[in-house]
Amino acid sequence: MSRNPDKRRNPSAKQLREADRVQQLHPLQQREHPSAVPADHDQLVHINTYGALPDYYIDQPFICRVCGKREIWKARDQKWYYEEAKGHIDAIAVECHGCRKARKQGLGPEVHE
Numbered sequence: 230m231s232r233n234p235d236k237r238r239n240p241s242a243k244q245l246r247e248a249d250r251v252q253q254l255h256p257l258q259q260r261e262h263p264s265a266v267p268a269d270h271d272q273l274v275h276i277n278t279y280g281a282l283p284d285y286y287i288d289q290p291f292i293c294r295v296c297g298k299r300e301i302w303k304a305r306d307q308k309w310y311y312e313e314a315k316g317h318i319d320a321i322a323v324e325c326h327g328c329r330k331a332r333k334q335g336l337g338p339e340v341h342e
Contacts, residue, residue, distance in 0.1 A: 238300065238327075239300075240290075240300060240301045245299055245301065248290040249290055251264060251288065260285050264287060264288050265285045265304060266287075266304040266308050267284070267285050268282065268283045268284055268285055268308065269308075269312055270282055272312035275315045276311075276317065276318045278318060282318065283318070286304040288301050288302070288303055289301065289321070290302075291321070293324050294324060296328055298325045298327070300322070
């Protein structure tokens, strides 16, 4: 049986609608949503900001700036990026997985379609 590692990166229309809906909820409702992932402030000490650090992460829908594909930056991926990879808290996803992969391999964005 072959496995498609990119399958989870191609959200269904239902997943996109749910991510959009959760974005519109009140922050207290977002925190309690099953898809919310708690943030670990001890892992965010590398961030030098005057603003508040997140208490949780939620799925963030976005449109790729290269190919226009709608994708979701999953809460667990945000947690990894901010807490493990030590990314800056103001960074957001702007390219889909396929475009990032193509860019890193030196290929054009049309190759991954």
